[in-house]
Amino acid sequence: MAINPRYAADLAKVAPLYERVKTVIPDIEWPVHAPYVAAINDLKKQRNAVILAHNYQTPEIFHCVADITGDSLALARRAGETDADVIVLAGVHFMAETAKLLNPDKTVLIPDQRAGCSLAESITAADVRELRRQHPGVPVVTYVNTSAEVKAESDICCTSGNAVKVVESLGTEQVIFIPDEYLASYVREQTDVEIIPWQGHCEVHERFTAQELRDFRGSHEGLSIVAHPECPPDVLGEADFVGSTAQMQDYVTSNRPAKVLLVTECSMSDNIAADIHDVEFIRPCNLCPHMKRITLANIQESLETLKPAVEIDPVVADKARAAVERMLAIGR
Numbered sequence: 131m132a133i134n135p136r137y138a139a140d141l142a143k144v145a146p147l148y149e150r151v152k153t154v155i156p157d158i159e160w161p162v163h164a165p166y167v168a169a170i171n172d173l174k175k176q177r178n179a180v181i182l183a184h185n186y187q188t189p190e191i192f193h194c195v196a197d198i199t200g201d202s203l204a205l206a207r208r209a210g211e212t213d214a215d216v217i218v219l220a221g222v223h224f225m226a227e228t229a230k231l232l233n234p235d236k237t238v239l240i241p242d243q244r245a246g247c248s249l250a251e252s253i254t255a256a257d258v259r260e261l262r263r264q265h266p267g268v269p270v271v272t273y274v275n276t277s278a279e280v281k282a283e284s285d286i287c288c289t290s291g292n293a294v295k296v297v298e299s300l301g302t303e304q305v306i307f308i309p310d311e312y313l314a315s316y317v318r319e320q321t322d323v324e325i326i327p328w329q330g331h332c333e334v335h336e337r338f339t340a341q342e343l344r345d346f347r348g349s350h351e352g353l354s355i356v357a358h359p360e361c362p363p364d365v366l367g368e369a370d371f372v373g374s375t376a377q378m379q380d381y382v383t384s385n386r387p388a389k390v391l392l393v394t395e396c397s398m399s400d401n402i403a404a405d406i407h408d409v410e411f412i413r414p415c416n417l418c419p420h421m422k423r424i425t426l427a428n429i430q431e432s433l434e435t436l437k438p439a440v441e442i443d444p445v446v447a448d449k450a451r452a453a454v455e456r457m458l459a460i461g462r
């Protein structure tokens with residue numbers, strides 16, 4: 131059977147990109163991805179667009195079409211620095227909102243509006259106002275995994291990469307820390323500031339158990355366990371290192387453990403393994419259904435139609451932007 135010449139040209143054009151991911155994407159799958167990769171990389175030029183991809187995106191997105199990759203903090207920082215006219219956020223909705231807050235005049239696209247987050251769903255602006263009423267004068271530190279409306283009720287934002295630094299930057303004896311109860315408890319262990327938490331959880335990280343990690347350590351000699359601080363405290367107690375997704379990646383890259391278990395979303399291991407071949411990844415990972423709503427197909431459609439675009443009420447946006455910018459002024 132003759133191969134369509136356009137398809138053959140696409141395959142040839144993106145062949146060098148396959149070299150980056152060939153250890154994590156089977157060659158039988160690549161012909162499905164290749165036409166999308168070729169089309170998206172052309173569309174980015176036509177639209178003067180950049181794709182920001184979170185560390186939990188699949189390798190064909192992360193390594194083959196993204197311009198900027200990283201944790202929530204890096205994506206927020208880099209979103210504020212781009213000259214592009216269009217930003218596509220390959221991640222979840224709160225990340226796209228943060229990019230829009232920092233680029234009110236640019237088009238910010240989220241390829242599937244349903245890409246939410248259980249933490250962002252766990253708290254509303256009215257809940258924050260009620261917390262303030264219960265704790266008058268206590269500042270509110272808000273994890274970026276929240277809606278713009280919740281950020282607008284906050285004094286400052288934080289990410290998993292800078293939470294302790296942000297809490298201590300306020301110079302108060304107490305802070306209200308929302309919405310992740312487990313990140314709050316991780317921060318509490320590292321500071322004298324009294325932390326008033328909320329009961330939000332990440333549906334991906336709360337599923338890991340300390341017993342499963344002990345079992346993996348028992349069956350893999352010399353295993354390093356690296357965990358995200360959204361995990362429950364007893365799970366973090368089993369870890370050799372705890373950090374944001376970028377800090378987890380840095381830990382593996384610099385320490386080169388012979389075997390590592392990343393206690394987080396599944397694509398993290400694939401994305402690091404594509405670059406690092408001397409580390410064995412043990413994978414009891416959990417999938418984030420929201421992150422997985424983003425695909426090459428809907429990135430392409432989003433760049434073609436310039437939809438769905440993120441819009442934020444200007445009054446909410448001004449207040450939420452102040453909380454994000456206050457965080458960015460502090461640094462990691």
Ligand code: 13P
Pocket residue numbers: 185200201202203275289290291332358360373374375376
């Ligand atoms: P990071 O900021 O560490 O990338 O975390 C974002 C997130 O959603 C983790 O579940």
Ligand code: SF4
Pocket residue numbers: 222246247248249250275332333334335360395418419420421
């Ligand atoms: Fe939200 Fe958890 Fe998914 Fe991160 S992994 S986007 S915190 S649900």
